[in-house]
Amino acid sequence: MDNIILYVIIALVVLIVLSAFVTVQQGTVGVTTIFGKYNRILTPGLNFKIPIIEKVFKRISIQNRSVELEFQAITIDQANVYFKAMLLYSVYNQEEETIKNVAFKFMDERSFMQALVRTIEGSIRGFVATKRQSEVLGLRRDITEHVKEQIDLTLEQWGFHLLDLQMNDITFDEAIMRSMAQVVASNNLKAAAENEGQALLITKTKAAEADGNAIKIAAEAERQAAQLRGKGVALFREEVAKGMSLAAREMQQANMDTSVILFSMWVEGIKNFAENGKGNVIFLDGSSEGMEKTMKQLMGLNQMMGPDNMQFKK
Structure with a gap:
């Protein structure tokens, strides 16, 4: 015993x-x-x-913890939005006061998780309730930042810290999704039409510029050609005048009548008409009065064109 x-x-x-x-x-x-x-x-x-x-x-x-969330929110225009999110959090630090908050703030882990999830859902729902359905998809980052600002202080009082919140999926009711797809498709068609119009405008503009440049080049070429033709005619007339002046001086020195030069020009003119004229009949006044009249006209022309302003004597 x-x-x-x-x-x-x-x-x-x-x-x-x-x-x-x-x-x-x-x-x-x-x-x-x-x-x-x-x-x-x-x-x-x-x-x-x-x-x-x-x-x-x-x-x-004191390790990092993660939890997946699924919940629903309603926009200001009464559209249902469905969220799937991943929450990453951890104990704030290992200080004694922080550990005491983690240990004694909640009765058990289930109560803490319920409070955490409901707090995040409430923050997101409050934010989405002020936005329109068409704005929500573009505010993914803004929603995350808003939630962090709203619950960081609350989590710190519980002894935790929100490390990250990722919005993995944001969806709407099927009817809204179809309408959004139609809007995207119509916007794409509109953008394509605008691009096509811009391309056509550019093509037409370039073609018009090319035509304009071609016209300018042709006009400039024609202007230069006209100048050259004018210079050629002027040089020809100058050479003719010089030759007539020289011939007239030689005939004056020889005491010959300078009217012979005009008569020779008249004969050469008739010969040129006969060789190069396209008509079948040439009418000439062969009378002495007609010839005299023609000679006077040629003498007057010679008096206007002569470089030395010479006068031919009949």
Whole structure:
């Protein structure tokens, strides 16, 4: 009997000694209480605690945690928006006050998760309720920033910190999705038509510019050609006048009548008409009066054109 009691006492002592040691896994911390009141924090590794009276109240993970969310919101124009999001959060830090908040703010992990999810959903719903359906898809980043601003302070009071919130999917009712697809398709067609119109306008403009440049080049070429023709005619007339003047001086020195030059010009003119004229009949006044009249006209022309303003004597 005495041996049995001794064995029992030894077993109790062993159990008490063993219960004085507790192991805390890496990535977690332990929170102990004495008679239900917070006592201290146990760090990762082997820790000693007061047997029987000191108990490990909770083990808290200080690693990053993630949770997926699915919820619905309504826009200001009464469109249903469905969100799928991924939330990444962790314990704010390992300070004693922070760990105490994590350990004692909520009754259990389920209560904390429910409060966290409802807080985020409420923040997003409040933001979406001020926006139109057509704006929501373009505000993915704004929604994330709004949620972070709204719940960071609340989470810090609970001992947590929001690391990231990703909006993985934003959808609408099927009818709205179809109408949005039609809007996108019509906008694409409009853009294509505008691009085609711009391309046609550019093509027409370039063609008009090319035609205008061609006309300018042709006009410039014609102007230069006309100038050259004019210069050629002027040089021809100058050379003719010089030749007539020289011939007239030589005939005057020889005491000959200079009217012979005009008569020669008259004969050459008739010959040219006959050789190059396209008509079949040439009417000439061969009378002495007609010839005299023609000679006077040629003499007057010679008087106007002569470079030395010479006068031919009949």
